[in-house]
Amino acid sequence: MNKHKPPLLKASRISVTRGDREILKGADLTLNSGEIVTLIGPNGAGKTTLVRVVLGLMEASSGELERQANLRIGYMPQKLHIEPSLPLSVDRFLSLTGCKTEEIIANLGLTGVEHLRFSPMQALSGGETQRVLLARALLRDPQLLVLDEPVQGVDIAGQAALYQLISRIRDERHCGVLMVSHDLHLVMASTDTVVCLNQHVCCHGHPEKVTADPAYLELFGQAANASVAVYTHHHDHSHDSACESGEQHA
Amino acid sequence: MPEFIVLALLAGFGVAIVAGPLGSFAVWRRMAYFGDTLAHSALLGVAFGLLLSINLNLAVVLVCLSLALILVVLQQNRVIATDTLLGILSHSTLALGLVCVSVFGDQRVDLMAYLFGDLLAATRADVITIFVVSAFVLLVLLKLWRPLLAITVHEELARVEGIPVTAVRTTLMLLMALVIAIAMKVVGVLLITALLIVPAAASRRLTHTPEHMAMLASVLGCLSVIGGMLASFYWDTPAGPSVVLSASSLFLLTLLRKQPI
Numbered sequence: 001m002n003k004h005k006p007p008l009l010k011a012s013r014i015s016v017t018r019g020d021r022e023i024l025k026g027a028d029l030t031l032n033s034g035e036i037v038t039l040i041g042p043n044g045a046g047k048t049t050l051v052r053v054v055l056g057l058m059e060a061s062s063g064e065l066e067r068q069a070n071l072r073i074g075y076m077p078q079k080l081h082i083e084p085s086l087p088l089s090v091d092r093f094l095s096l097t098g099c100k101t102e103e104i105i106a107n108l109g110l111t112g113v114e115h116l117r118f119s120p121m122q123a124l125s126g127g128e129t130q131r132v133l134l135a136r137a138l139l140r141d142p143q144l145l146v147l148d149e150p151v152q153g154v155d156i157a158g159q160a161a162l163y164q165l166i167s168r169i170r171d172e173r174h175c176g177v178l179m180v181s182h183d184l185h186l187v188m189a190s191t192d193t194v195v196c197l198n199q200h201v202c203c204h205g206h207p208e209k210v211t212a213d214p215a216y217l218e219l220f221g222q223a224a225n226a227s228v229a230v231y232t233h234h235h236d237h238s239h240d241s242a243c244e245s246g247e248q249h250a
Numbered sequence: 251m252p253e254f255i256v257l258a259l260l261a262g263f264g265v266a267i268v269a270g271p272l273g274s275f276a277v278w279r280r281m282a283y284f285g286d287t288l289a290h291s292a293l294l295g296v297a298f299g300l301l302l303s304i305n306l307n308l309a310v311v312l313v314c315l316s317l318a319l320i321l322v323v324l325q326q327n328r329v330i331a332t333d334t335l336l337g338i339l340s341h342s343t344l345a346l347g348l349v350c351v352s353v354f355g356d357q358r359v360d361l362m363a364y365l366f367g368d369l370l371a372a373t374r375a376d377v378i379t380i381f382v383v384s385a386f387v388l389l390v391l392l393k394l395w396r397p398l399l400a401i402t403v404h405e406e407l408a409r410v411e412g413i414p415v416t417a418v419r420t421t422l423m424l425l426m427a428l429v430i431a432i433a434m435k436v437v438g439v440l441l442i443t444a445l446l447i448v449p450a451a452a453s454r455r456l457t458h459t460p461e462h463m464a465m466l467a468s469v470l471g472c473l474s475v476i477g478g479m480l481a482s483f484y485w486d487t488p489a490g491p492s493v494v495l496s497a498s499s500l501f502l503l504t505l506l507r508k509q510p511i
Binding site for chain 2: 055056057073075077080082083085086087088089092093096097098120136140146
């Protein structure tokens with residue numbers, strides 16, 4: 001889609017080195033508006049590093065990054081820790097963007113947490129926090145939405161709902177979406193392109209094409225098969241370690 | 251009321267009012283140790299002032315501001331862990347200040363006044379200096395309130411949203427250095443951090459928004475100044491430590507109330 005328009009963002013041959021360790025080796029990534037791209041890969045594959053480079057939070061050791069001029073990015077960080085000493089309601093947290101009350105209410109409604117508007121941020125559950133963070137990212141009316149593990153700490157029913165919500169937002173606002181995910185199962189249904197990362201891009205493309213790719217199977221084969229069983233009884237972050245230990249055998 | 255008491259109260263209020271919001275940031279951003287380091291370096295400023303025969307206030311401000319900038323640079327380069335760095339600088343500057351003051355200062359230098367404050371000796375010039383600096387810092391805080399809060403909540407989120415994080419953070423540190431320089435007169439270099447942290451911590455339990463917490467911290471700070479002055483007047487206790495103790499008493503009182511989330 002939007003093949004005629006220039007991409008929102010194009011990263012070419014991005015490498016990041018920390019000390020002696022190469023975190024990323026020549027990764028490429030292109031994002032078009034209206035497209036959902038999901039980065040998957042095991043722990044330490046450099047997913048978050050690539051996202052940070054794309055966001056401009058980190059300098060790449062080498063490679064090129066082209067971003068559309070004045071690109072508005074809505075960012076949902078992986079973790080949010082708010083000091084207990086800071087009294088901060090959801091409403092005040094969202095007003096830090098400088099947006100008006102009506103917009104705040106509208107976006108909280110969109111992410112389904114309007115009733116939490118006056119709750120203290122520190123009292124939110126994991127899933128509620130994710131939805132508030134998503135509302136904050138949307139408040140900037142972004143052309144590009146960057147979501148670092150958006151379903152972290154969300155139960156299985158909530159995960160599916162959140163992915164559906166993200167697809168719906170893309171359909172309504174025609175923004176580009178870059179997601180990071182450990183999920184192999186749920187995310188497949190709601191993404192246009194999957195980029196499988198393990199320091200470098202192993203394979204990328206349509207989810208169906210990628211799941212048949214030998215590089216993908218080598219990296220995720222066992223974990224992908226195990227994922228359904230893992231999901232039925234996980235409640236928290238345990239799926240991370242469960243998947244990862246599976247991958248190490250792969 | 252004798253003039254020296256009026257001047258002492260005014261000086262105390264001037265510092266307490268600005269210490270409210272600034273101390274709140276110190277609490278939210280866990281900058282207590284940073285404040286201590288700057289405060290200790292203030293004594294070095296006194297030593298330089300005596301050595302070079304320049305205005306002591308100016309010397310203190312210059313040393314505090316320079317140290318704040320040095321800390322910003324060192325923190326960014328991550329040479330060593332921040333608390334180790336602060337621990338080294340904090341006590342080295344205090345020790346160097348003590349050595350310098352005793353070597354270069356003459357008999358007229360009252361070391362105790364610098365260490366623990368000399369509120370009752372506040373002059374009109376002191377009060378004017380305090381109010382000018384305090385008003386300036388409050389104005390900058392007001393202007394930068396939203397970006398300051400945003401970087402306190404989540405620095406990277408703020409950066410992606412277009413806030414110049416480094417500039418805002420550096421400004422906060424410089425403001426802290428300014429306030430420490432004026433607060434030295436009130437409670438002395440060893441107790442300045444208490445005046446920043448304690449009223450803010452007490453205010454936390456009674457408020458639900460960052461703005462209320464900052465404002466109430468100012469009010470509690472002023473009450474502590476009054477309490478400290480009363481104690482000093484009736485029981486002849488040293489004024490600076492008495493102010494800090496009344497702030498601590500207020501904090502203890504707020505413990506009776508359950509902490510809201």
